[in-house]
Amino acid sequence: MELMVLLNALVTRLLFVLHSLIGVWRVTAVKKEPKYWLLALLNLLLCLETGLTLKFKQGRGYKWFSPAIFLYLICIVPSLWLLEIHHGTQYCGNEPGAVQVNVSNQDFNQSRDSSHGSEGTDHHIIQTAKVFVNQLSTICETVWTLALHQTFLLLLVVGRWLLPIGVEITRDQLSQLLLMFVGTAADILEFASETLDIEDVRKNYALINAILAVWTWSMLQFPLDLAVQHIGCKPSASARRIPSLLLCRYSAELWNIGVSLFIQDGPFFIVRSILMGHFRIFNQMLVFFTAKNILVVTLQLYRLAVITLDFRATVLQKSRKGEVCCCPCEPYEARAHPTGHQENEMKEFVAFPPKEESQAPSEDH
Numbered sequence: 001m002e003l004m005v006l007l008n009a010l011v012t013r014l015l016f017v018l019h020s021l022i023g024v025w026r027v028t029a030v031k032k033e034p035k036y037w038l039l040a041l042l043n044l045l046l047c048l049e050t051g052l053t054l055k056f057k058q059g060r061g062y063k064w065f066s067p068a069i070f071l072y073l074i075c076i077v078p079s080l081w082l083l084e085i086h087h088g089t090q091y092c093g094n095e096p097g098a099v100q101v102n103v104s105n106q107d108f109n110q111s112r113d114s115s116h117g118s119e120g121t122d123h124h125i126i127q128t129a130k131v132f133v134n135q136l137s138t139i140c141e142t143v144w145t146l147a148l149h150q151t152f153l154l155l156l157v158v159g160r161w162l163l164p165i166g167v168e169i170t171r172d173q174l175s176q177l178l179l180m181f182v183g184t185a186a187d188i189l190e191f192a193s194e195t196l197d198i199e200d201v202r203k204n205y206a207l208i209n210a211i212l213a214v215w216t217w218s219m220l221q222f223p224l225d226l227a228v229q230h231i232g233c234k235p236s237a238s239a240r241r242i243p244s245l246l247l248c249r250y251s252a253e254l255w256n257i258g259v260s261l262f263i264q265d266g267p268f269f270i271v272r273s274i275l276m277g278h279f280r281i282f283n284q285m286l287v288f289f290t291a292k293n294i295l296v297v298t299l300q301l302y303r304l305a306v307i308t309l310d311f312r313a314t315v316l317q318k319s320r321k322g323e324v325c326c327c328p329c330e331p332y333e334a335r336a337h338p339t340g341h342q343e344n345e346m347k348e349f350v351a352f353p354p355k356e357e358s359q360a361p362s363e364d365h
Contacts, residue, residue, distance in 0.1 A: 006059050010050070012163050016072040019151060024040045026141075027039065031082070039079060061164055062166055063169070063225075064168075064224060072156075073220075076152055077219065084208065085205075146193065149192060180227055180228075191211075191214075200279065201275070218264050253307060257304050265296040265300070269290060269293035276290065
Protein backbone atom coordinates (compact mmCIF):
# COMPACT_ATOMS: atom_id res chain seq x y z
CA MET A 1 0.00 0.00 0.00
CA GLU A 2 1.38 3.40 -0.98
CA LEU A 3 2.28 5.68 1.90
CA MET A 4 0.46 8.72 0.46
CA VAL A 5 -2.70 6.72 -0.17
CA LEU A 6 -2.68 5.45 3.40
CA LEU A 7 -1.96 8.92 4.78
CA ASN A 8 -4.72 10.62 2.76
CA ALA A 9 -7.24 7.94 3.69
CA LEU A 10 -6.51 8.23 7.43
CA VAL A 11 -6.16 12.02 7.62
CA THR A 12 -9.42 12.65 5.76
CA ARG A 13 -11.41 10.30 7.97
CA LEU A 14 -9.77 11.80 11.05
CA LEU A 15 -10.98 15.25 9.96
CA PHE A 16 -14.48 13.83 9.55
CA VAL A 17 -14.41 12.35 13.05
CA LEU A 18 -13.06 15.53 14.67
CA HIS A 19 -15.67 17.73 13.00
CA SER A 20 -18.51 15.42 14.01
CA LEU A 21 -17.21 15.38 17.60
CA ILE A 22 -17.24 19.19 17.63
CA GLY A 23 -20.87 19.05 16.55
CA VAL A 24 -21.70 16.59 19.34
CA TRP A 25 -19.89 18.83 21.85
CA ARG A 26 -21.97 21.82 20.79
CA VAL A 27 -25.20 19.83 21.11
CA THR A 28 -24.20 18.69 24.60
CA ALA A 29 -23.26 22.24 25.60
CA VAL A 30 -26.52 23.70 24.25
CA LYS A 31 -28.82 21.01 25.62
CA LYS A 32 -26.83 20.75 28.88
CA GLU A 33 -27.40 17.00 28.98
CA PRO A 34 -24.46 14.56 28.84
CA LYS A 35 -26.60 11.88 27.21
CA TYR A 36 -26.10 13.56 23.83
CA TRP A 37 -22.49 12.38 23.88
CA LEU A 38 -23.97 9.07 22.72
CA LEU A 39 -24.14 10.64 19.27
CA ALA A 40 -20.36 10.25 19.16
CA LEU A 41 -20.86 6.48 18.89
CA LEU A 42 -21.91 7.02 15.27
CA ASN A 43 -18.24 7.57 14.50
CA LEU A 44 -17.65 3.87 15.15
CA LEU A 45 -19.27 3.24 11.76
CA LEU A 46 -16.68 5.47 10.13
CA CYS A 47 -13.90 3.66 11.99
CA LEU A 48 -15.26 0.31 10.79
CA GLU A 49 -15.43 1.58 7.21
CA THR A 50 -11.83 2.76 7.48
CA GLY A 51 -10.64 -0.69 8.50
CA LEU A 52 -12.58 -2.44 5.75
CA THR A 53 -11.38 0.00 3.10
CA LEU A 54 -7.76 -0.39 4.13
CA LYS A 55 -8.07 -4.17 4.12
CA PHE A 56 -10.03 -4.82 0.94
CA LYS A 57 -9.38 -1.70 -1.20
CA GLN A 58 -5.90 -0.74 0.05
CA GLY A 59 -7.28 2.65 1.06
CA ARG A 60 -8.67 3.56 -2.36
CA GLY A 61 -12.23 4.56 -3.17
CA TYR A 62 -15.10 2.67 -4.69
CA LYS A 63 -16.83 3.11 -8.02
CA TRP A 64 -19.83 5.48 -8.08
CA PHE A 65 -20.11 5.68 -4.29
CA SER A 66 -18.04 6.99 -1.36
CA PRO A 67 -18.88 5.19 1.92
CA ALA A 68 -16.69 7.59 3.92
CA ILE A 69 -18.69 10.63 2.76
CA PHE A 70 -21.98 8.84 3.42
CA LEU A 71 -21.00 7.81 6.95
CA TYR A 72 -19.72 11.32 7.63
CA LEU A 73 -23.19 12.60 6.77
CA ILE A 74 -24.68 10.11 9.21
CA CYS A 75 -22.32 11.33 11.95
CA ILE A 76 -22.79 15.10 11.56
CA VAL A 77 -26.36 15.60 10.28
CA PRO A 78 -28.12 14.62 13.58
CA SER A 79 -26.05 17.20 15.48
CA LEU A 80 -26.95 19.94 12.98
CA TRP A 81 -30.63 18.99 13.24
CA LEU A 82 -30.57 19.35 17.02
CA LEU A 83 -28.73 22.66 16.84
CA GLU A 84 -31.16 24.10 14.31
CA ILE A 85 -34.18 22.99 16.32
CA HIS A 86 -32.64 24.52 19.47
CA HIS A 87 -31.74 27.67 17.58
CA GLY A 88 -31.65 31.19 19.02
CA THR A 89 -31.48 30.65 22.78
CA GLN A 90 -28.40 32.86 23.15
CA TYR A 91 -28.18 36.56 22.39
CA CYS A 92 -25.80 37.69 19.69
CA GLY A 93 -24.67 41.29 19.67
CA ASN A 94 -24.32 43.44 16.58
CA GLU A 95 -20.54 43.02 16.53
CA PRO A 96 -19.76 39.72 18.25
CA GLY A 97 -16.38 39.40 16.59
CA ALA A 98 -14.99 42.66 17.96
CA VAL A 99 -16.24 42.04 21.47
CA GLN A 100 -14.87 38.53 21.40
CA VAL A 101 -11.39 39.64 20.34
CA ASN A 102 -11.13 42.23 23.11
CA VAL A 103 -12.15 39.78 25.77
CA SER A 104 -9.82 37.14 24.39
CA ASN A 105 -6.83 39.50 24.40
CA GLN A 106 -7.57 40.60 27.97
CA ASP A 107 -7.82 37.05 29.24
CA PHE A 108 -4.72 36.08 27.32
CA ASN A 109 -2.71 38.88 28.93
CA GLN A 110 -3.92 37.86 32.38
CA SER A 111 -2.93 34.29 31.68
CA ARG A 112 0.51 35.38 30.50
CA ASP A 113 1.06 37.55 33.62
CA SER A 114 0.00 34.77 35.96
CA SER A 115 2.46 32.34 34.41
CA HIS A 116 5.32 34.81 34.01
CA GLY A 117 7.05 33.72 37.17
CA SER A 118 6.89 29.99 36.44
CA GLU A 119 9.99 28.10 35.53
CA GLY A 120 8.65 26.38 32.42
CA THR A 121 6.24 27.07 29.62
CA ASP A 122 3.91 24.13 30.29
CA HIS A 123 1.77 26.11 32.69
CA HIS A 124 1.57 28.99 30.23
CA ILE A 125 0.43 26.66 27.42
CA ILE A 126 -2.22 25.07 29.64
CA GLN A 127 -3.55 28.44 30.75
CA THR A 128 -3.66 29.69 27.17
CA ALA A 129 -5.55 26.59 26.09
CA LYS A 130 -8.08 27.07 28.88
CA VAL A 131 -8.61 30.68 27.88
CA PHE A 132 -9.10 29.65 24.26
CA VAL A 133 -11.67 26.99 25.17
CA ASN A 134 -13.52 29.40 27.45
CA GLN A 135 -13.73 31.97 24.69
CA LEU A 136 -15.06 29.41 22.25
CA SER A 137 -17.76 28.51 24.73
CA THR A 138 -18.92 32.12 24.98
CA ILE A 139 -19.63 32.44 21.26
CA CYS A 140 -23.37 32.57 20.74
CA GLU A 141 -25.24 29.56 19.47
CA THR A 142 -26.32 31.00 16.13
CA VAL A 143 -22.71 31.76 15.17
CA TRP A 144 -21.67 28.24 16.13
CA THR A 145 -24.45 26.65 14.09
CA LEU A 146 -23.69 28.69 10.98
CA ALA A 147 -19.97 27.96 11.34
CA LEU A 148 -20.68 24.22 11.57
CA HIS A 149 -22.83 24.42 8.43
CA GLN A 150 -20.10 26.24 6.53
CA THR A 151 -17.22 24.01 7.66
CA PHE A 152 -19.38 20.95 7.03
CA LEU A 153 -19.88 21.81 3.36
CA LEU A 154 -16.27 22.89 2.91
CA LEU A 155 -15.04 19.67 4.49
CA LEU A 156 -17.23 17.64 2.13
CA VAL A 157 -15.46 19.18 -0.88
CA VAL A 158 -11.96 19.10 0.62
CA GLY A 159 -12.48 15.61 2.00
CA ARG A 160 -13.62 14.28 -1.38
CA TRP A 161 -10.49 15.85 -2.87
CA LEU A 162 -8.17 14.28 -0.31
CA LEU A 163 -9.75 10.84 -0.36
CA PRO A 164 -7.80 8.43 -2.58
CA ILE A 165 -9.57 7.82 -5.87
CA GLY A 166 -10.25 4.37 -7.26
CA VAL A 167 -9.13 3.00 -10.58
CA GLU A 168 -12.58 3.65 -12.08
CA ILE A 169 -12.40 7.45 -11.83
CA THR A 170 -9.74 9.65 -13.40
CA ARG A 171 -8.26 12.86 -12.01
CA ASP A 172 -9.98 14.83 -14.75
CA GLN A 173 -13.34 13.42 -13.67
CA LEU A 174 -12.49 14.14 -10.03
CA SER A 175 -11.74 17.79 -10.83
CA GLN A 176 -15.09 18.12 -12.61
CA LEU A 177 -16.84 16.52 -9.66
CA LEU A 178 -15.20 18.88 -7.17
CA LEU A 179 -16.23 21.94 -9.20
CA MET A 180 -19.81 20.65 -9.21
CA PHE A 181 -19.65 20.07 -5.46
CA VAL A 182 -18.52 23.66 -4.82
CA GLY A 183 -21.52 25.10 -6.65
CA THR A 184 -23.86 22.58 -5.07
CA ALA A 185 -22.58 23.31 -1.57
CA ALA A 186 -23.09 27.06 -2.08
CA ASP A 187 -26.70 26.54 -3.18
CA ILE A 188 -27.44 24.22 -0.24
CA LEU A 189 -25.94 26.70 2.24
CA GLU A 190 -28.03 29.50 0.75
CA PHE A 191 -31.17 27.39 1.07
CA ALA A 192 -30.54 26.46 4.72
CA SER A 193 -29.36 29.89 5.87
CA GLU A 194 -31.88 32.05 4.00
CA THR A 195 -35.00 30.03 4.83
CA LEU A 196 -34.19 29.13 8.43
CA ASP A 197 -33.22 32.70 9.28
CA ILE A 198 -36.73 33.97 8.51
CA GLU A 199 -38.45 34.89 11.77
CA ASP A 200 -41.84 33.48 10.77
CA VAL A 201 -40.22 30.17 9.86
CA ARG A 202 -38.51 29.95 13.26
CA LYS A 203 -41.90 30.19 14.95
CA ASN A 204 -43.25 27.16 13.05
CA TYR A 205 -41.79 23.86 14.28
CA ALA A 206 -43.27 21.89 11.37
CA LEU A 207 -41.68 24.22 8.83
CA ILE A 208 -38.27 23.83 10.46
CA ASN A 209 -38.53 20.05 10.26
CA ALA A 210 -39.68 20.18 6.63
CA ILE A 211 -36.82 22.47 5.61
CA LEU A 212 -34.27 20.32 7.43
CA ALA A 213 -35.71 17.20 5.76
CA VAL A 214 -35.29 18.75 2.30
CA TRP A 215 -31.80 19.93 3.28
CA THR A 216 -30.87 16.39 4.37
CA TRP A 217 -32.32 14.95 1.16
CA SER A 218 -30.16 17.31 -0.91
CA MET A 219 -27.00 16.16 0.90
CA LEU A 220 -27.38 12.62 -0.41
CA GLN A 221 -25.88 13.58 -3.77
CA PHE A 222 -22.41 14.08 -2.29
CA PRO A 223 -21.50 10.39 -1.76
CA LEU A 224 -22.32 9.60 -5.41
CA ASP A 225 -19.93 10.05 -8.35
CA LEU A 226 -22.44 9.44 -11.14
CA ALA A 227 -22.23 13.04 -12.30
CA VAL A 228 -18.93 12.44 -14.11
CA GLN A 229 -19.01 8.72 -14.93
CA HIS A 230 -20.72 7.02 -17.81
CA ILE A 231 -22.35 3.67 -17.40
CA GLY A 232 -20.51 1.09 -19.45
CA CYS A 233 -22.89 -0.85 -21.70
CA LYS A 234 -22.25 -4.19 -23.30
CA PRO A 235 -23.72 -5.34 -26.62
CA SER A 236 -26.25 -7.68 -25.03
CA ALA A 237 -29.83 -8.22 -26.04
CA SER A 238 -31.25 -6.17 -23.19
CA ALA A 239 -28.80 -3.33 -23.73
CA ARG A 240 -30.00 -2.73 -27.30
CA ARG A 241 -33.33 -1.32 -26.18
CA ILE A 242 -33.90 2.35 -26.85
CA PRO A 243 -34.11 3.52 -23.18
CA SER A 244 -30.94 1.57 -22.36
CA LEU A 245 -29.13 3.14 -25.29
CA LEU A 246 -30.19 6.60 -24.18
CA LEU A 247 -29.01 5.93 -20.62
CA CYS A 248 -25.77 4.47 -21.94
CA ARG A 249 -24.86 7.49 -24.00
CA TYR A 250 -26.03 10.29 -21.67
CA SER A 251 -25.79 8.70 -18.22
CA ALA A 252 -23.82 11.55 -16.62
CA GLU A 253 -26.01 14.27 -18.16
CA LEU A 254 -29.21 12.48 -17.17
CA TRP A 255 -27.94 12.08 -13.61
CA ASN A 256 -27.20 15.81 -13.38
CA ILE A 257 -30.66 16.63 -14.66
CA GLY A 258 -32.25 14.19 -12.22
CA VAL A 259 -30.31 15.64 -9.29
CA SER A 260 -31.39 19.15 -10.16
CA LEU A 261 -35.06 18.27 -10.67
CA PHE A 262 -35.63 15.79 -7.83
CA ILE A 263 -32.89 16.36 -5.22
CA GLN A 264 -31.89 20.02 -5.27
CA ASP A 265 -33.55 22.78 -7.30
CA GLY A 266 -36.92 21.05 -7.61
CA PRO A 267 -37.43 20.47 -3.85
CA PHE A 268 -35.96 23.90 -3.04
CA PHE A 269 -38.46 25.53 -5.40
CA ILE A 270 -41.36 23.61 -3.83
CA VAL A 271 -40.39 24.65 -0.29
CA ARG A 272 -39.94 28.31 -1.22
CA SER A 273 -43.20 28.33 -3.18
CA ILE A 274 -45.05 26.94 -0.14
CA LEU A 275 -43.51 29.62 2.06
CA MET A 276 -44.70 32.38 -0.27
CA GLY A 277 -47.99 30.89 -1.45
CA HIS A 278 -49.38 29.24 1.67
CA PHE A 279 -47.65 31.00 4.58
CA ARG A 280 -47.49 34.44 2.89
CA ILE A 281 -43.80 34.86 3.72
CA PHE A 282 -42.09 37.30 1.39
CA ASN A 283 -38.68 38.93 1.35
CA GLN A 284 -36.29 40.00 -1.36
CA MET A 285 -33.86 37.08 -1.07
CA LEU A 286 -36.63 34.48 -0.94
CA VAL A 287 -38.17 35.82 -4.14
CA PHE A 288 -34.77 35.96 -5.85
CA PHE A 289 -33.81 32.37 -5.02
CA THR A 290 -37.27 31.14 -6.01
CA ALA A 291 -36.82 32.78 -9.42
CA LYS A 292 -33.38 31.21 -9.63
CA ASN A 293 -34.82 27.74 -8.94
CA ILE A 294 -37.47 28.26 -11.62
CA LEU A 295 -34.81 29.25 -14.13
CA VAL A 296 -32.60 26.27 -13.33
CA VAL A 297 -35.48 23.78 -13.53
CA THR A 298 -36.58 25.26 -16.87
CA LEU A 299 -33.06 25.05 -18.29
CA GLN A 300 -32.70 21.45 -17.11
CA LEU A 301 -35.95 20.49 -18.82
CA TYR A 302 -34.73 22.25 -21.96
CA ARG A 303 -31.47 20.30 -21.73
CA LEU A 304 -33.43 17.05 -21.40
CA ALA A 305 -35.43 17.88 -24.54
CA VAL A 306 -32.21 18.67 -26.45
CA ILE A 307 -30.64 15.36 -25.41
CA THR A 308 -33.75 13.40 -26.40
CA LEU A 309 -34.00 15.07 -29.81
CA ASP A 310 -30.30 14.58 -30.47
CA PHE A 311 -30.53 10.90 -29.60
CA ARG A 312 -33.63 10.49 -31.78
CA ALA A 313 -31.80 12.09 -34.71
CA THR A 314 -28.85 9.73 -34.22
CA VAL A 315 -31.08 6.64 -34.16
CA LEU A 316 -33.01 7.88 -37.20
CA GLN A 317 -29.81 8.44 -39.15
CA LYS A 318 -28.48 4.98 -38.34
CA SER A 319 -31.79 3.30 -39.11
CA ARG A 320 -31.81 4.91 -42.59
CA LYS A 321 -28.37 3.52 -43.29
CA GLY A 322 -29.37 0.08 -42.11
CA GLU A 323 -26.98 0.20 -39.17
CA VAL A 324 -27.76 -0.94 -35.66
CA CYS A 325 -25.59 0.48 -32.89
CA CYS A 326 -25.08 -1.63 -29.83
CA CYS A 327 -24.34 1.49 -27.83
CA PRO A 328 -24.04 5.05 -29.16
CA CYS A 329 -21.17 5.71 -26.75
CA GLU A 330 -19.14 2.88 -28.29
CA PRO A 331 -17.96 2.32 -31.88
CA TYR A 332 -20.80 1.52 -34.21
CA GLU A 333 -21.02 -1.93 -35.81
CA ALA A 334 -22.67 -1.93 -39.23
CA ARG A 335 -25.18 -4.74 -39.80
CA ALA A 336 -26.88 -5.06 -43.16
CA HIS A 337 -29.85 -6.98 -41.74
CA PRO A 338 -30.99 -5.97 -38.25
CA THR A 339 -33.19 -8.35 -36.31
CA GLY A 340 -36.94 -7.97 -36.45
CA HIS A 341 -37.22 -6.98 -32.78
CA GLN A 342 -34.59 -4.26 -33.18
CA GLU A 343 -36.21 -2.98 -36.36
CA ASN A 344 -39.61 -2.70 -34.67
CA GLU A 345 -38.11 -0.69 -31.79
CA MET A 346 -36.41 1.67 -34.23
CA LYS A 347 -39.70 2.20 -36.08
CA GLU A 348 -41.56 2.88 -32.83
CA PHE A 349 -38.98 5.43 -31.69
CA VAL A 350 -38.93 7.26 -35.05
CA ALA A 351 -42.61 6.83 -35.81
CA PHE A 352 -42.88 10.33 -37.26
CA PRO A 353 -40.76 10.73 -40.40
CA PRO A 354 -39.15 14.08 -41.24
CA LYS A 355 -41.36 16.72 -42.78
CA GLU A 356 -39.51 16.88 -46.05
CA GLU A 357 -39.97 13.14 -46.68
CA SER A 358 -43.60 12.92 -45.62
CA GLN A 359 -44.59 15.88 -47.82
CA ALA A 360 -42.40 15.13 -50.82
CA PRO A 361 -44.30 15.55 -54.13
CA SER A 362 -44.98 12.41 -56.08
CA GLU A 363 -43.67 11.83 -59.59
CA ASP A 364 -47.20 11.58 -61.02
CA HIS A 365 -47.70 15.32 -60.54
